[in-house]
Amino acid sequence: MRRMEMRAKHPLAIRWCHWVNFPLLALMIWSGILIYWANDVYRVGLGSFTVFSFFPEGFYHTFGVSHRLAQGMAWHFFFMWFFVINGIVYVTYTVLSGEWRCLVPTRESFREAVLVALHDLRLWKGTLPERKFNGAQQIAYSGVILMGFGSMVTGLAIYKPTQLYWLTSLLGGYQAARFEHFLLALGYVTFFCVHIAQVVRAGWNNFRAMVCGYELVSKEESANE
Amino acid sequence: MSEAKKQAAAADEAATGMREGEETPRTAAAENNATAATPANPEGNGRKAPDPITEPDLGASAARNEQVRRQMRRQSRRGFLGLAAGALAGFGAWEWLNSRREINGTPWPFRETLEVNEQLARDFFSARRLSPVFPARRISADRLNGDLGLDENVDLATWKLQVHGLASQDGSLALTLDAIKKLPRTEMTTELKCIEGWSAVVEWAGARFTDFMKAYPPETVSGGPFSLHHREDLPTYVSMETPDGGYYVGLDMESMLHPQTLLCYERNGQALTQEHGAPRK
Numbered sequence: 001m002r003r004m005e006m007r008a009k010h011p012l013a014i015r016w017c018h019w020v021n022f023p024l025l026a027l028m029i030w031s032g033i034l035i036y037w038a039n040d041v042y043r044v045g046l047g048s049f050t051v052f053s054f055f056p057e058g059f060y061h062t063f064g065v066s067h068r069l070a071q072g073m074a075w076h077f078f079f080m081w082f083f084v085i086n087g088i089v090y091v092t093y094t095v096l097s098g099e100w101r102c103l104v105p106t107r108e109s110f111r112e113a114v115l116v117a118l119h120d121l122r123l124w125k126g127t128l129p130e131r132k133f134n135g136a137q138q139i140a141y142s143g144v145i146l147m148g149f150g151s152m153v154t155g156l157a158i159y160k161p162t163q164l165y166w167l168t169s170l171l172g173g174y175q176a177a178r179f180e181h182f183l184l185a186l187g188y189v190t191f192f193c194v195h196i197a198q199v200v201r202a203g204w205n206n207f208r209a210m211v212c213g214y215e216l217v218s219k220e221e222s223a224n225e
Numbered sequence: 226m227s228e229a230k231k232q233a234a235a236a237d238e239a240a241t242g243m244r245e246g247e248e249t250p251r252t253a254a255a256e257n258n259a260t261a262a263t264p265a266n267p268e269g270n271g272r273k274a275p276d277p278i279t280e281p282d283l284g285a286s287a288a289r290n291e292q293v294r295r296q297m298r299r300q301s302r303r304g305f306l307g308l309a310a311g312a313l314a315g316f317g318a319w320e321w322l323n324s325r326r327e328i329n330g331t332p333w334p335f336r337e338t339l340e341v342n343e344q345l346a347r348d349f350f351s352a353r354r355l356s357p358v359f360p361a362r363r364i365s366a367d368r369l370n371g372d373l374g375l376d377e378n379v380d381l382a383t384w385k386l387q388v389h390g391l392a393s394q395d396g397s398l399a400l401t402l403d404a405i406k407k408l409p410r411t412e413m414t415t416e417l418k419c420i421e422g423w424s425a426v427v428e429w430a431g432a433r434f435t436d437f438m439k440a441y442p443p444e445t446v447s448g449g450p451f452s453l454h455h456r457e458d459l460p461t462y463v464s465m466e467t468p469d470g471g472y473y474v475g476l477d478m479e480s481m482l483h484p485q486t487l488l489c490y491e492r493n494g495q496a497l498t499q500e501h502g503a504p505r506k
Contacts, residue, residue, distance in 0.1 A: 004290040006297050019308060023315055039422030069421065074335040077342055160346065161418050162356040162485075169357060174416060174424050212304025216297050 002218040009132065009209040014099065017090035018210060024083045027075060028151075029185050034072025037065050042182060054182075080155065087148045102132045104142055109135035120201070144191050147184050154181040343477065350479040356415045364414065364493060365425040369500050374472025381504050384468070390460060392442045392451055400441075402504050405488055408432035408440055413485060431489035431505070434463075434481050453482065467502070 010018075037060065043053040060066050094100045105113075112135025118124035128134055133141065157168040157177035171177040199207055209215040325332035331339070385399040414428040435453060442451035445458045452458070456478065464475045480486060490497060490505050497503040 002290075003286060004293040006293055006300065019311060036422065039419070041423070070331075073420075074331050074339060078335050078338045081338070158418075158422075161416075162483075163346070163350060163354050165354055165357055174418050178422060208301055208304070211308050212301045214297060214300050216294070 002220060005217050005219060006214045007217050008213060009215045010213050011093075011097065011099065012213060013093040013097070014090070015210060015213060017086055017093070020086050021083070021090070024079055024086060025188060027079045028083050029188060031072045031075035031079065032181075032185055033063075033065055034068040035076060036182065037067075037072075038069045042179070077159075080152075083148075084152055087145070087152075091145065103138060105135065105138040109138045112136070113139050120198075140191065140194075144188070147187055147191075151181060151184045154178075154184065347477060347479050352479070352483045356485050359414045359416065359426045361414060361428065363426045364428055368423070368425050370419065370421075370423070372500070374467030374469060375499065375502065376471055377469040378499060379468050379503060384504055386505065388441060390443050392444045396444060398441065402490060405432050405437070405505060406490060408436045408488075411436075411487055413487075415485060428493050429487055429489050430491035430494075431487035433484060434486045434488060435484070437488055438481075456482070 033055075036054070040054060044051045045053075055065075094103060112129060115124060115126065116128060116134050116136035119126065119128055153167065154171060154177045156164055157171050158174060158181060161168045161174045161177075168174055168177055171180060205215050322334050323332055325334055327333070328336040381402070385401055386405065388398040388400060390396055391398055409432065410430060411433045412428065412430045414426060416424050416426045418424045438451070438453065443460055445451055445455075446460070447458050449458065459478050459482075461478055462475045463478065463481045464473065466473045488505055492501055497506065
C-alpha cells in the first residue's frame with residue numbers, strides 16, 4: 001500500500017509574489033501597448049515585405065488601444081513601482097531563505113533542460129530528475145527574473161534618456177533601448193504561453209501547490225522504514 | 226483483500242496519478258521533508274514499524290491516507306479562498322483607482338504618482354549630464370510629425386514672442402526674432418526623443434534658455450534679484466504656447482536651465498519652416 005503525504009512545496013512569500021506579479025505584469029504590458037501605439041513601427045519582415053506587424057489594425061480596434069498614450073503612461077508609471085517592489089521582495093526572499101538554491105541553474109541544468117524539452121515533445125522517453133524545479137524550470141524561472149531586471153533597466157533608459165545618457169548609450173541608444181524593452185515584453189508573453197501549457201500538463205497537484213503551498217505525494221511503504 | 230480495501234488502494238493509485246511531470250514521490254528529499262502527515266512511531270523507541278502488508282495495518286494505512294487527504298483538502302480550501310480574496314481585493318483596488326476624482330483628466334492616485342515621479346526626477350536632475358552629440362553624418366532624414374498648433378500661417382515679418390512673468394515693469398514683453406538672435410548663438414547636434422517613441426538626430430541652432438533668462442530675468446519667488454544659482458527662488462515651470470494656442474507645453478525649471486535647452490530658430494542649417502514650428506521652437 002502507498003502512503004500519502006502532504007509535502008510543503010512553495011513558501012507563502014513566493015506564492016504571494018507570484019500571484020501579485022501576475023496582474024501587475026499584465027497591466028504593465030497592457031499600458032505598454034497603449035504607449036507603443038503612438039509609434040508602432042516594429043514588424044517581422046524583410047525589406048518591404050512584412051510577415052507580421054505590431055500591431056495589426058484589427059488588434060487596435062478590438063482592444064480599443066488607439067489614442068490612449070497619456071493614459072498608458074499614467075498607468076505604466078504608476079504600476080512600475082509595484083512591479084519593481086514586488087520583484088525586489090521576491091529576489092530578497094529567495095536569497096535570504098535559501099530558496100535560490102532550487103531556482104538558480106547549475107552547470108547540469110542546461111543539459112537537463114534539453115532532456116526536458118525532448119521529453120515534453122515526446123522525443124525522449126527517459127525519466128526526468130526528481131527535484132522541485134528541473135533544469136528547464138530553473139533556467140526559465142531565473143531567466144524571467146533577469147528579464148524583469150532588463151525591463152527595469154531598458155525602461156529607465158527610455159524614461160530619462162538624457163539624465164541617464166550613459167545607460168541609454170550602453171544599451172545602444174534610445175531606439176535600441178526601446179526595442180529591447182519591447183522584445184522583453186514579447187518575451188513575457190512567450191513565457192506566459194509556455195508556462196500555462198506546462199502547468200496544464202503538470203496537472204492539478206502541481207497547480208494547487210502554487211495556491212496552497214502543499215503537494216500531495218505518495219510513497220511506497222517499506223518494511224525497513 | 227476486501228472490496229473496501231481494494232477501493233482504498235485504487236484511490237491511492239488515482240491520487241498518485243494526479244501528480245505528474247517533475248514530481249516523483251520516492252526521493253530522498255521527500256523522505257527528509259515528509260513530516261506534515263507522517264504519524265510518529267507511537268513507541269518512539271526506534272523499533273521497526275509493524276509490517277504494512279498485514280491486514281489490520283493495511284486498514285490503518287488507508288485510514289491514515291484518508292486523513293492526509295482531508296488535511297490536504299482543508300489546506301487547499303484555505304489556499305483557494307485566500308487567492309479568491311486576493312483577486313477580489315485586486316479587482317476592487319483597480320475599480321477604486323479608476324473611479325477617483327480626476328485631476329486634469331487623470332484619477333488622482335495616478336496624478337499624485339506622476340507628481341512624485343516628477344519630484345524624484347527633479348531631485349536627481351543634474352544639468353551636467355548631457356544628451357550625447359552626434360556627427361553631422363548621423364543627422365536623420367526629415368520627419369514631419371503632425372500639424373498640431375501650426376494651423377495658422379505665421380507672418381514672420383510681424384511675429385513676436387510674447388513673454389510673461391518677467392521681473393521688469395509690468396512683467397510682459399514682446400520680442401522680435403532678431404532680439405532672440407542677438408543672444409549668444411548655440412549650436413548642437415543632438416537626438417530629439419519624442420514622448421511618442423520616435424527620435425531624430427537634428428542639428429539645432431538657437432539661444433540657450435539660460436542666456437535668454439540672463440537677458441530677460443523672470444520674476445523671482447521672493448521678489449528679490451534674479452540668480453540662476455538660486456533655483457528655489459525661480460519659477461517652478463516655464464510654459465510655452467504656439468501662436469494659434471493649439472499646442473501648449475509646461476516644462477520644469479530644472480530642464481529649462483539645462484545647457485542643451487535652446488530657444489531654437491534653425492534646424493539642420495536652415496531657418497525653421499512653417500511645418501517645423503517657424504519661426505522659433
